[in-house]
Amino acid sequence: MIDNIFRRVIAYVMDMILVSIVVSSIISAKVVNFQIDEYNKKYDEYNELYNLYIEQHSNKIENCDDLEKAIEEEKLREEKYVEDLDKLKDSLSKQDITKEEYSDKCSALVKDYNSHKMTDEEYLEKSDYYYYQLEKNSIVAYIVSIVVSLLYFVFFQGFTGGQTLGKKLNRVKVVSCDDNKVSYKQLFIRTLFLHSNIYYVLMLVAALFIPKTLFNGVTSVFYMINYILSIVLVFTISFSKGKSGIHDMIAKTKIIEVNFRGNPVEVKEEEKDKKESNIKKSKNKKEKLD
Numbered sequence: 001m002i003d004n005i006f007r008r009v010i011a012y013v014m015d016m017i018l019v020s021i022v023v024s025s026i027i028s029a030k031v032v033n034f035q036i037d038e039y040n041k042k043y044d045e046y047n048e049l050y051n052l053y054i055e056q057h058s059n060k061i062e063n064c065d066d067l068e069k070a071i072e073e074e075k076l077r078e079e080k081y082v083e084d085l086d087k088l089k090d091s092l093s094k095q096d097i098t099k100e101e102y103s104d105k106c107s108a109l110v111k112d113y114n115s116h117k118m119t120d121e122e123y124l125e126k127s128d129y130y131y132y133q134l135e136k137n138s139i140v141a142y143i144v145s146i147v148v149s150l151l152y153f154v155f156f157q158g159f160t161g162g163q164t165l166g167k168k169l170n171r172v173k174v175v176s177c178d179d180n181k182v183s184y185k186q187l188f189i190r191t192l193f194l195h196s197n198i199y200y201v202l203m204l205v206a207a208l209f210i211p212k213t214l215f216n217g218v219t220s221v222f223y224m225i226n227y228i229l230s231i232v233l234v235f236t237i238s239f240s241k242g243k244s245g246i247h248d249m250i251a252k253t254k255i256i257e258v259n260f261r262g263n264p265v266e267v268k269e270e271e272k273d274k275k276e277s278n279i280k281k282s283k284n285k286k287e288k289l290d
Contacts, residue, residue, distance in 0.1 A: 005243050007170040008255055014166035015152070016195075023148050027141045039137040046130035049123070052078070056117045064106035067113070081113055132215050135207050142204040146197055153191040158184045161262060171265075173258045186251040193247035194233070199226035 027033045055078075059070045067085060070076035085106070092102045118126075157164050162174040162182045174182045174190070192198055202222040210218050229246075237245040248254055259265050 005237060007172050007257070008237075008243075011164070011166035011170040011172055014169065015164045018165060019148055019152055019195075022152075023141075023145050026144050026148070032144070033140045035137040035140050039134060039141075042130055042133045042137060046127065046134070049126055049130065053118050053123045061110055061113060063110060064103065067106065067110055078113075081109060084109055128216055132212050135203065135215070135219065139204060139207050142200045142207070146200050146204070149191060149195050149197055149200075150188070153195060154184060154187045158182070158187050162187075163258075163262060168262075171258050171260065172255050173262060173264075174253050175256055175264075177252045177254055179264075182253055186253050189251035190247045190253060193229065193250065194245070196226060196230075198229070199223075 028036065030036055055076060059066075059075050061067050061070060061076075067076070067081065071082055071085060076082070088097075088102055088105055088109070091097045092099070097105070152164065157167075157174065160168070163172075167173060174187065176182050176186060199222060202225070203219065206215060206219050206222065233245045233247065236249070237243055240249075242254060244254055257265050
């Protein structure tokens with residue numbers, strides 16, 4: 001086993017970057033992802049909603065001066081109030097209205113603005129709607145992510161005898177716990193647990209079959225499952241005896257160091273124990289002699 005997991009981490013990061021680039025390239029192509037336009041539309045609408053909510057709650061507007069200041073500093077972008085204030089200023093400059101009338105009308109404008117502020121409940125309700133719409137328009141993206149992950153981490157890695165490009169460059173390899181060549185079945189199990197594919201599958205099922213009323217609650221559970229699984233993976237890799245994650249334990253696989261030809265270079269545990277024992281013995285002898 002590899003005591004130092006640095007190579008494994010670098011290999012994993014390299015592979016995930018590669019997969020992310022491939023997935024992003026595919027799902028951004030309209031030929032493949034017929035949902036991309038609708039997804040982008042809903043995403044832009046949600047961003048507008050979010051910016052409006054932040055804008056309304058970060059600016060304390062109590063009078064006409066506050067309103068003018070917010071517009072000048074571009075902290076308020078709602079066209080209705082910008083246009084209405086411009087009209088009032090124009091009327092005042094043309095002396096169509098007095099300063100008192102301007103002040104009264106401006107105060108009415110501020111009161112109207114504050115009365116139309118989005119409440120937290122309204123924001124949450126609308127954001128839930130957009131979350132549901134975004135996930136419904138992510139079906140193709142989830143399918144592509146799952147397929148690319150399986151093709152790369154199962155079929156390609158199986159074809160090369162247990163090495164992805166990242167593992168090849170970092171001289172590590174997946175093998176069966178009995179030191180035999182890893183099987184496609186074992187790689188499939190590893191991939192399900194290691195690369196969030198269980199989460200993608202669950203989210204795909206939710207987007208296809210879960211009704212809107214239950215969607216947020218159900219997907220929150222799925223997110224929590226994925227989060228807990230990620231913690232368990234990190235914990236088991238960090239603290240297990242052979243630095244094996246839960247994915248390796250379930251799939252009965254392990255990671256070994258190899259040379260550039262892909263041949264194992266690790267020292268067997270028995271040999272390590274013998275070497276350590278011999279070192280201890282030689283130290284004890286030296287101490288006795290001294």
